[in-house]
Amino acid sequence: MNKGEKHAKHHYLPQCYQRRFSTDKIKIKYFDKDAQALCSKEIADFCQKEYLYYLEQDENPFSLEINYLSEDIEDKLGKLLKEFDVIDGTKDAILFNKDKKKAVAKQIVLQYMRTPKYRDIKYHNETQAYLEHICILLEKMGFYAEELSYYSDKREYHRRRLCDESEINEIVDELIDAHWDLWYTDKEEFYTSDNPVVIIERQDMPVTYSEAIKYFNDIYFPLNPNLLLHIGAKGATSMKRISVQIIGPEKVIGINNIIKNKAPHYIIYNNRYY
Numbered sequence: 389m390n391k392g393e394k395h396a397k398h399h400y401l402p403q404c405y406q407r408r409f410s411t412d413k414i415k416i417k418y419f420d421k422d423a424q425a426l427c428s429k430e431i432a433d434f435c436q437k438e439y440l441y442y443l444e445q446d447e448n449p450f451s452l453e454i455n456y457l458s459e460d461i462e463d464k465l466g467k468l469l470k471e472f473d474v475i476d477g478t479k480d481a482i483l484f485n486k487d488k489k490k491a492v493a494k495q496i497v498l499q500y501m502r503t504p505k506y507r508d509i510k511y512h513n514e515t516q517a518y519l520e521h522i523c524i525l526l527e528k529m530g531f532y533a534e535e536l537s538y539y540s541d542k543r544e545y546h547r548r549r550l551c552d553e554s555e556i557n558e559i560v561d562e563l564i565d566a567h568w569d570l571w572y573t574d575k576e577e578f579y580t581s582d583n584p585v586v587i588i589e590r591q592d593m594p595v596t597y598s599e600a601i602k603y604f605n606d607i608y609f610p611l612n613p614n615l616l617l618h619i620g621a622k623g624a625t626s627m628k629r630i631s632v633q634i635i636g637p638e639k640v641i642g643i644n645n646i647i648k649n650k651a652p653h654y655i656i657y658n659n660r661y662y
Contacts, residue, residue: 398442400503401435401582402457404466408473408612409580409656419648419655426661435582435654437504443543456551457502465495472611477572477634484630486564492617493563496609497556500585500601505652507546510598514545559602567620569631570611576640577613577658581651585609588646590621608643613658616643 407413410431417428441457468491475482500506526532549555586608589595595603607619625631641662648655655661 396438397432397436398438398440399436400440401584402462402465402499403431404462404469405499405584406431406434406656408469409610409658411658417657417661419657419661421651421653421655440504441543441546443541443547457498461495461498464491468492468495469611472570472615472617475570475572475615475632477574477614477632479632481629481631482570483628484568486627489564489568489627490560493560494556496563496585496607496619497559497601498550500583500587501549501556503583503652505583506598507542507549509596510549511542511545513596513598562602563607563619565624566607567622567624569618569620569633571616571618571633571635571639571643573614573635573637573640576637576644577660578610578616578640579644579647579661580610580656581647582654582656583650583652586647586650608646610647 406416410416414430415428416431416434417426418434419425420427468488501510585601587600587604588606588608589600590603590605593603601607604619605621607617609617609619611617
């Protein structure tokens with residue numbers, strides 16, 4: 389596919405990630421929270437929206453799906469996920485330096501920010517804040533606005549967020565300095581969802597959904613049905629290693645319940661849903 393060419397299906401949950409939770413690498417099984425039903429769908433058609441990232445431009449058309457996410461970000465994600473596939477709980481730690489942490493942290497931040505839910509909430513909040521600021525300025529000038537409306541291209545707004553390296557790197561640095569460990573299970577399975585970056589936000593201050601990636605207590609990121617990355621707000625104990633813990637069924641079920649509660653629409657499972 390050529391640079392800028394239209395491509396209808398834009399996945400906000402990368403197919404390379406979905407395949408980790410599929411028994412045949414073709415279909416995905418999930419619980420639909422809205423329909424309250426167990427379903428299955430081909431990965432090619434799951435967690436995607438038509439032209440979600442495409443920007444209509446007369447010259448040099450740009451598609452985040454083709455020109456950035458698929459060609460660069462998702463290629464790197466697939467390689468990182470393969471590294472985690474070999475972890476089976478036989479070692480109590482793995483070598484994992486700061487550069488590798490940075491690569492994984494960037495994937496986590498981009499995955500959280502690329503979803504439709506993040507885009508819609510962030511866009512709404514910033515638009516409302518902008519309109520409130522305009523109202524305050526008008527009142528100071530002696531004017532009263534009964535109603536204000538504001539329009540901007542939501543896709544262009546989303547592109548700026550996803551391509552803002554300074555903002556992303558700032559969040560990445562915070563994640564790198566946090567505590568990382570891997571949780572492994574061979575008795576149960578970890579679920580994931582249409583937003584696999586599950587965040588428990590800080591409780592000492594108001595935190596919106598779109599800002600939770602900055603102000604977190606815990607982040608859970610399932611890497612495959614047997615392995616989950618946990619990032620805790622407390623400081624890192626090592627910049628060279630990540631501990632690997634084997635956890636029991638009760639703890640896995642507890643984490644899955646958090647994933648189920650936080651899932652926007654779909655809870656993805658590999659073998660059994662309870």
